[in-house]
Amino acid sequence: MAEVIHMRIGELSEKSGRTERTLRFYEELGLLVPASRTKGGFRLYDSGALIRIHWISRLQELGFSLPDIKEFLTELQGTPDGPAMMGDLRSAYAVKLAATRATIGRLRALEAELAASIDYLDTCKSCAPSTHKTACRACREDDHAEMEVPAMVLAVQTSSSIG
Amino acid sequence: MAEVIHMRIGELSEKSGRTERTLRFYEELGLLVPASRTKGGFRLYDSGALIRIHWISRLQELGFSLPDIKEFLTELQGTPDGPAMMGDLRSAYAVKLAATRATIGRLRALEAELAASIDYLDTCKSCAPSTHKTACRACREDDHAEMEVPAMVLAVQTSSSIG
């Protein structure tokens, strides 16, 4: 049996970068249970806790809410044999992989839109410096003339934005 | 002067896909002001509202909070001349472009991790169907043997997950 080092919540907080409140909160939700407690009630964690916390963060980045993760764990604990559990895990990950790819796609589209808006706005520098804001709506400067106004720029030039 | 069609909140709600509550909420925050009101107090919006709502959604997808967007608008309204305003817009967008690219990078890393985990879990199918969960921790099936256990799989096989 390997030597298992137990740490108290303060140390785990430092090592994991989470606040103590967060760690206790994870426990409330059933996501992170301390390996044991001292007789006085202090929580004692082993190094697996760090791995677990990392995992939780990953899933959060993937868009899982903490209740989602809890449900996830509960489900996995419900399956009786190993391969079945790994199968459940696999399918959950597969779903999230698809969602992640979709998100990446959306972000790439937004990236392109932002880049186009920036390109367009770059040409604004050549306007007369003190042109009033309302003028931008109908600006016909040479550089602009052929460019279509990006939607993300148009929206700002609309109605209530400009006095 | 072109004919401007005014719509009431119900119609705008339908066309934009937002609830009426959401539209009123946007107004509370100063993000979307109706073009006018009827004598009885009904909100009347013009088509610019749709553009504006779309813009808000875009910014939300980019990670702006509604208060962020409000601040954004206020700032833009503060600048007196057109080119300066466009410059402000440009720099705000530039910041978000960088952040978006960073997010895409993180998601791509997660994507790879998920894919690796799925690959690994695929090899679990070959285990004896009724192997108990705890066995997975020390599984030495042929297909696994050379593969390193991905962190996202390891975390699930740790301590409190398995009875």
Next chain:
DNA sequence: TATAACTCTCACGTTGACGTGAGGGTCAGA
């Protein structure tokens, strides 16, 4: 002029993910 459909303004409720004390025990070293 009814009446149905629509809209108005409060104002409290909800979910997620913690923050922030209050008041009081626990542990390790001198």
Next chain:
DNA sequence: TCTGACCCTCACGTCAACGTGAGAGTTATA
């Protein structure tokens, strides 16, 4: 044994982004 650092359990607060009535007024149409 004592003290300072650490930890405990309530339990209310917060921020974002709306949801959900309640009770009352407004409009378009028959």
